[in-house]
Amino acid sequence: VPELPEVETTRRSLAGRVVGRRIKGAIALPVRLRGGIVPADWLAHAVGATVLGLSRRGKYLLADLGRSTAVIHLGMSGRLAIVAAGAPCGPHTHLRLLLAGGDELRLVDPRRFGLAIVAERAVVAALPCLVELGVDALDGDVEPALVAAAARSRTPVRSLLLDQTVVAGIGNIYAAEALARAGIHPLRPASALARRRVRRLAAEVKNVLAEALAAGGTTLEDGGFADAAGNAGFFAVRLEVYGREGQPCTRCGASIRRQSAGGRSAFFCPRCQR
């Protein structure tokens, strides 16, 4: 599942390949992604436009097309790839942007939880999914946002971390890892945590994201995310708890536990995390 570091890795690796290039054609399939893809919108707003910049907010990628903006969310399984024009098209390729100079930017999303919208700049700026985003987990000031939200919320602290309106960009994996590093039990009510522990958690969010980003960057040098093996380096960060149910805690040796909460699994060490 692409989380902030994977989306940022995608952005950095794509920027040099697409910024400054004109989109000369679009082949969009009218599939039902989370937000739908409207082929007519891509023809009207993307074709003929030049990509002026590529930015990120939380897990959303935004391409500045001048009068219009394109928004892409990779959902559960989405991937953006740059391939040579006319290269064989794999299954689940929902969107192809043909770039002047001969490459194609393709959106592949087998599970279809992603989103690909293009519209006038002001329309995109007003999209609720963007307006409601909290501070960016990587670029934003996470500590005050998290301290303020925790103080007024009895929700489990893990749910608070996953709430994109508080801090944008954290998903299951990095929430689990930040909580493990901070020694905080994922299901602890947020308002019950001492302020210094919330501050520590904010610092660990920054640390784990920075490490994951560095790991993603390392992989890019061996050939880039755009090839078929592009996902290889994702989540190369050393995971302490996520997906390690029943395995020994790297700190104390106790068995890592998994507990379902809110339809998702929380992984934690019952001894180190309180």
Ligand SMILES: [Zn+2]
């Ligand atoms: Zn432990």
